[in-house]
Amino acid sequence: MKKQSIGWTALIYGGLALWLVLASLPIVWTAIISLRQYVDAFSIPIKWVAPITFENYTSLWIDKQFYKNFLNTVIVTVGTVTISLTVGCLAGYALSRYRGSFGFWLLIIALVFRSLPHSTLLPSFYVMFDAIGIRNEYFTLILVLVAINQPFTIWMLRSFFVNIPNELDEAALVDGCSRFQAFRKVIIPVMWPGVITTGLFSFLLAYNDFLLSSSLVNADKMTMPAAIANAISAESEAFLMQGVAGAVSITIPLVILVIIFQKQIVSGLTQGAVKG
Amino acid sequence: MKTNTFARFVAPSVLLMLSLMAAPLMVTFYLSVRNCVPDMEIVKVQQSGPFGTTESMTQQVKLDSSGKPITLCRFVGLDYYRSVLGLGSAQSVSANGNEPPDSSSNAAANHRSTEFTGALNFTLLYTLVTTPFVLLLGFLVALGVHHSAQRFRGTLITASLMPFIITPVVAALSIKWLFRDNGLVPYFLSQFDISVFWMAEAWSARFLIILYGIWHSAPFAFIVLYAGLQSVPQDSLEAATIDGANRWQKLRYVTLPHLMPLIIFITLIHLMDAYRVFEPVIVLTQGAFTTSVQYLTYYILVTETNPYKASAAAVLTTAGIFVLLIPLLVKTWKEQRRGG
Numbered sequence: 001m002k003k004q005s006i007g008w009t010a011l012i013y014g015g016l017a018l019w020l021v022l023a024s025l026p027i028v029w030t031a032i033i034s035l036r037q038y039v040d041a042f043s044i045p046i047k048w049v050a051p052i053t054f055e056n057y058t059s060l061w062i063d064k065q066f067y068k069n070f071l072n073t074v075i076v077t078v079g080t081v082t083i084s085l086t087v088g089c090l091a092g093y094a095l096s097r098y099r100g101s102f103g104f105w106l107l108i109i110a111l112v113f114r115s116l117p118h119s120t121l122l123p124s125f126y127v128m129f130d131a132i133g134i135r136n137e138y139f140t141l142i143l144v145l146v147a148i149n150q151p152f153t154i155w156m157l158r159s160f161f162v163n164i165p166n167e168l169d170e171a172a173l174v175d176g177c178s179r180f181q182a183f184r185k186v187i188i189p190v191m192w193p194g195v196i197t198t199g200l201f202s203f204l205l206a207y208n209d210f211l212l213s214s215s216l217v218n219a220d221k222m223t224m225p226a227a228i229a230n231a232i233s234a235e236s237e238a239f240l241m242q243g244v245a246g247a248v249s250i251t252i253p254l255v256i257l258v259i260i261f262q263k264q265i266v267s268g269l270t271q272g273a274v275k276g
Numbered sequence: 277m278k279t280n281t282f283a284r285f286v287a288p289s290v291l292l293m294l295s296l297m298a299a300p301l302m303v304t305f306y307l308s309v310r311n312c313v314p315d316m317e318i319v320k321v322q323q324s325g326p327f328g329t330t331e332s333m334t335q336q337v338k339l340d341s342s343g344k345p346i347t348l349c350r351f352v353g354l355d356y357y358r359s360v361l362g363l364g365s366a367q368s369v370s371a372n373g374n375e376p377p378d379s380s381s382n383a384a385a386n387h388r389s390t391e392f393t394g395a396l397n398f399t400l401l402y403t404l405v406t407t408p409f410v411l412l413l414g415f416l417v418a419l420g421v422h423h424s425a426q427r428f429r430g431t432l433i434t435a436s437l438m439p440f441i442i443t444p445v446v447a448a449l450s451i452k453w454l455f456r457d458n459g460l461v462p463y464f465l466s467q468f469d470i471s472v473f474w475m476a477e478a479w480s481a482r483f484l485i486i487l488y489g490i491w492h493s494a495p496f497a498f499i500v501l502y503a504g505l506q507s508v509p510q511d512s513l514e515a516a517t518i519d520g521a522n523r524w525q526k527l528r529y530v531t532l533p534h535l536m537p538l539i540i541f542i543t544l545i546h547l548m549d550a551y552r553v554f555e556p557v558i559v560l561t562q563g564a565f566t567t568s569v570q571y572l573t574y575y576i577l578v579t580e581t582n583p584y585k586a587s588a589a590a591v592l593t594t595a596g597i598f599v600l601l602i603p604l605l606v607k608t609w610k611e612q613r614r615g616g
Contacts (some may be wrong), residue, residue: 008423016420019413023439023515026450029460035455042458044466087288094285097277106286108605115597117552120590121296123583124303139601147296150289179281210445210555213569215578224361225443232449232559234599244453247446258437262430265437269496270503 027251029073034248038237041244056245062134064242068220068248069227072138076223079142080206081199084149089195091150093183097166107158107257110151118148118211125216130204136218145206152205153198159271160194161187197268200261207254224250284588299430299595308356308587312349324442341474356383356588360392360576376611392592398482402568403550406489411539414497415488424506433499440495448559451488478565485566488556495542496541503529544604551600567592 030273033041034057060066095103125144129135164187172182188195207223214226224246231243258265292486323330337345378475439447454463455474456491465472474480506529514524567575573593575585 002436008433012420012423015416016424016428019417019420020432020435023495024435025460026454026491027438027442028448029454030450032300038551042456044458044463046463048458083400087292091286091289094277094282100279100282102279106290106529110293112597112601112605113293115548115551115601116297117554117573117597118299118595119552119554119570119573119577120304121300122573122594123307123586123590124300125576126577126583127307128300128303134549143292144296147292150293154289179285180277185283204441208443208445210443211574215574225445228445228449233562243449250446251444252445254440255440258434258441265441266433266499266503269499270492 002150004115030244031248031251034241034244045180057243057249059238060070060242060249066224066227069222069224070249072221074146075138075212076142077203077206079138080145080149082200083142085155085195085199087146088150088153089188090183091154093161093187095154095158095165096161097169102156107155110154112150113148114155121148122215123209129216131206134262135216136175136219137220138221141213141216141221144212145209148212149202149205153202156198156201156268156271157194160191160198163194166188177246185246192273193264193267195239196261200257201268203257261262265270304587304590304594307584308591309351309353310349311352311356311584312347315346315348333598350582356497357587357592360572360585360588360592362391362393392569392589395572397568398566398597399551399553399568399570400481402486402489402553403547405486406493406548406550409490410493410497411542413494413544415501415535417494417498418501418505421502424508433502436498438495439491440493444492444555445559447492448556449487451484451491451556452560455484455573472484475560481561481565484560485553485556489550489559493546496545500538500542501535504535508534531558547600548597551597569596 006019035052035054036047036050037055040047095107121144126135129140134140134271147150168184168190169179169186172186173179177185208225210225210229214229217226219227228243228246228250230239231246234240234243318333318337319336321332321334322331333531340346386607391518418434421429424432452475453459457473460575462472462474472480473482512530512534513526521529552570553568554570554574557566558574568595569589573586573589576582576589582587
């Protein structure tokens with residue numbers, strides 16, 4: 001950009017500052033009040049400065065055993081990301097190399113599934129899983145999350161695989177590799193950036209899920225977002241403040257994630273867009 | 277790649293989607309025309325007390341040999357669809373006792389009779405209102421960041437991503453706490469003598485849900501449009517400058533046409549996401565004033581514990597998605613045919 005008039009510069013930075021405040025206010029204010037007692041957190045007039053206390057966090061993590069929900073989140077997200085990527089890489093690679101019309105239709109059906117509201121599957125999940133007796137299992141929740149992740153995962157991985165030149169795996173095939181060997185030994189090593197980006201989004205989907213995580217498993221197996229559902233209707237002061245502390249506890253790993261992986265997230269969001 | 281190899285590579289993924297998405301969808305269709313109730317029997321209960329033995333009749337669930345309750349299932353046709361759509365009372369369903377009796381107040385009955393249409397109305401309102409604001413806000417922020425100094429951009433992008441990345445249920449909760457009585461926003465408004473109980477009225481609760489939607493989705497539009505702005509052809513812009521175009525004309529005739537495919541892409545993704553709005557509805561209103569189609573299915577399933585009626589709502593929801601996607605599907609189908 002060349003010389004800009006002062007008026008324009010002021011308008012741009014003023015607008016951006018306003019956006020920054022609006023974008024971060026709910027999160028920042030929640031973080032501030034999580035360090036206060038109820039009377040200081042919600043008071044008229046508003047208190048800008050109040051004594052700091054970690055009471056909400058200790059009562060949540062120790063008394064309410066939120067660490068169990070944290071461990072559940074670890075189990076569910078690690079399981080989901082691992083299986084999603086393994087299954088998705090195979091399919092994404094094949095979709096990027098296959099020229100037949102099956103591939104096209106698979107992608108279209110995946111697109112329809114991607115737009116399906118998840119609650120439409122819940123009634124049959126209830127009935128089916130109860131009939132087989134696999135409701136309230138980590139593995140069931142993980143597989144369901146993997147499945148609803150698949151449409152998105154194969155679309156994204158395919159768009160990364162398409163960028164890897166065909167010559168690479170064809171050379172490996174000529175040298176006597178099988179398709180699978182070419183995929184594992186030649187393609188995957190150069191695919192790491194794409195795999196990491198897709199893994200991030202699989203992680204976010206599993207980590208942020210509320211609907212399935214709160215309905216398919218019982219309280220002792222719930223992930224963190226499902227566990228703070230109590231706070232939704234909490235009228236008691238202690239419950240409410242625990243919910244506030246829980247909300248911040250859930251958000252901190254995400255903030256760290258965005259700071260570390262900002263580039264990958266941006267590239268993942270724009271990947272589909274650039275391809276049209 | 278041969279079809280055979282292709283099939284083996286995609287098999288795990290397809291199998292997962294078939295068994296946990298396609299099959300459940302079929303089961304949903306099947307469930308939506310059926311109803312099951314536990315088989316009840318009337319048994320004589322003998323109670324021996326100090327004053328002799330008394331006999332009473334009581335209802336009890338029949339159990340099979342393994343001790344599981346026996347359920348009676350039957351075909352009820354479109355009864356649950358009628359009840360979800362509020363078209364007359366579903367006679368045979370109510371007779372089975374699975375439907376809560378209509379003894380509740382008139383208002384509640386009214387609410388129930390318009391369940392699906394009401395949910396659909398709000399979902400469409402939400403979609404239609406948020407889409408232009410998401411695009412506009414995203415575009416403005418993208419323009420701002422594009423014209424800001426390089427050293428600020430990293431921070432700006434990180435901070436802007438947060439509303440989009442953060443767990444939706446947490447995001448909705450933090451907005452709720454902001455607008456709660458004695459919260460930050462009511463305090464500010466009270467300085468101007470404005471007093472609104474945000475979560476206690478239909479219009480304000482809806483307003484908050486829409487506000488959440490814009491706040492949550494605008495960052496996505498921003499990131500995509502920002503990437504698009506990087507690739508606007510500089511020579512076209514310079515040519516326009518030489519031809520005497522002002523800022524607005526360059527934006528209108530060079531930048532916007534270049535971004536058009538991206539705007540369509542964002543609109544499409546946002547339509548799909550808006551159609552399944554759920555977390556802000558459950559958090560901000562708990563369904564008291566307004567429901568969305570996805571919330572309705574959840575509510576019937578979890579609160580009314582009626583998977584059959586919930587299935588009917590789910591089928592209607594799925595039908596809505598197809599209506600929403602038809603233009604897109606037809607377009608790709610035509611392109612595919614043309615491309616061979």
